[in-house]
Amino acid sequence: MSIPPPPGPQQPQDPYQPPQPQGAYPPPSYPQPQPQGPYPQAPYGAAPYQVWGQGYTPFARPAPVNGVAIAALVLGLLCFLPAVGLVLGIIALVQIKKRGERGKGLAIAGAVVSSLGLALWVVSLSTNAASDIWEGVKEGARGSSYSLVKGDCFDVPGAGFDQDVYDVDKVPCSGAHEGEVFGTVPLSGEDYPGDGYVTDRAEDECWTLQDGYAMDPWALTDEVEVFYLTPTADSWAWGDRMITCVFAHTDESGTLTGSLRADASTLDADQVAFLEAMDAVDEVLYEEPEDYAEEDLDANKDWAADVRDVLGEQAEALRGHPWSGDAEKSVVALAKDMEAARADWAKAATAGDVDTFYLHYDSGYEYVDGDTTVAAREALDLATTPPSYDEDDYDTGSDSGSGSEDV
Structure with a gap:
């Protein structure tokens, strides 16, 4: 069992503590603390691929990265909208100077790559290559964030789960790793359903997937925590339709070692x-x-x-x-x-x-x-x-x- 009874003078003792003598129950006028489920609510945050979970608050956050600069680089690299990347690069440089944000290098790179992309765009139009490229991009974007599937382990380049997550590196589960995927939740629809809907779906379905992936709650130590990697409005536009349910360490600098999987594939x-x-x-x-x-x-x-x-x-x-x-x-x-x-x-x-x-x-x-x-x-x-x-x-x-x- 893993369900403690609610505490309080009228309530039974905690099943995880040694038995305590029981006295007469006081009259019902005394207020009683009400138990919460074993999973307390944690704050939410947003990222290019949003991360939901306990999260951490660093002592000193760096200046934010200008979002327009990121968009300029992305659109420049994707080639099918190079002119837009060039314009956004210029806009980003102006915003960065006024706001003191980071991302100047991204803005410049986006503008340069976009300029080169204009030449490629002209060539692609004459050979019908543009439509093939677009279909390839959409196909690659569909499905899971970062192409992670159930059972994958990975590291997050950079600061970790307390910062925006743009990419992950798959690593063997047998060694140290920052995250382990215990399930994915596919979404559908043309329009982004909103952060609230995505979060509710993650909360409802990730816990069910967790119970099926890690059947033994006693094997999940206090160092293990659940995070969700979810689409954003921007990533939705490129075809991202997957919530990724992840185990990670409660310490932002901590790692997990070995798989937490305990289901019919690993148990007798x-x-x-x-x-x-x-x-x-x-x-x-x-x-x-x-x-x-x-x-x-x-x-x-x-x-x-x-x-x-x-x-x-x-x-x-x-x-x-x-x-x-x-x-x-x-x-x-x-x-x-x-x-x-x-x-x-x-x-x-x-x-x-x-x-x-x-x-x-x-x-x-x-x-x-x-x-x-x-x-x-x-x-x-x-x-x-x-x-x-x-x-x-x-x-x-x-x-x-x-x-x-x-x-």
Whole structure:
């Protein structure tokens, strides 16, 4: 399991901390902190290929690069609009002088290359080569940002994810790398749908892709964070239609080593069966009502009934799987604890008052990430250190099932 119960004097103890004595529950008038999902919201930023995620704020940012200078160089290099690149290069030089921005070299290079492009343009018109070039450019731009696919590892030239990302260098996952792609989300449409839409799609779909790529949440340490590489309005115009979901290090100067991939392509049948059962239970635990039992006892009782049901289903699934080696003994012991917890959740589901509900709520949570869980994981050669959560992961008024950028 990887779902801590919400903290507070009326709430059960954190399943990742040693059991603490439980006293009588205070009256419901005391305010209760509301848990947030394990992924707190992070700020957004924009880049030529936008990067969404935790991000970092450097102590001193350099002067910004003039965007017109970049456009001048790009259009000059692409050749099919050389005159535009020349004009933009001149405009950029004027803006740079007035604003104190960087990019003078880009503007000059764009103007020079555009001048050469004018000559090539004349030649291409006489040989019908222009249409072939244009189609080639559009075809190459379609699809994934930087042509990254699921399972690729890469480095970001320059400052890293806290700055604008223009390009990446693919590297082997076995060595040190700055990012690992765990999924891509294709987009469609003629017009750019806007930053808000793109970000919402990234948040909704990258987390699902993450769960499928890294099935074991215990294997994702506190140093791992999620970022999104997304199209911008400019890159959309050239055919970029892909959100790229990425694992990266929480430290802007840190790197990852080795792949974080843990799915059916890297795990054996026993490991997959175990993680699927645990994930099914976690998914229901994440659905805990936003309101505490003092505020809405019936909603909490309905949720407790769902927990009761999923524990019974997954305990039966664990017992029914043909485990190999010494794993069966440890997994069956865990299933026994799950059945005991199920009995407590059943009593919580029929509790007549708040105190009785929390009494069985506490007992039902005691097995979570306990000794039998660790023993089963050890027998299956899976990670054995439960994930930790900071107090900042909880915030009043948040939905315990919400997801965001931090892993």
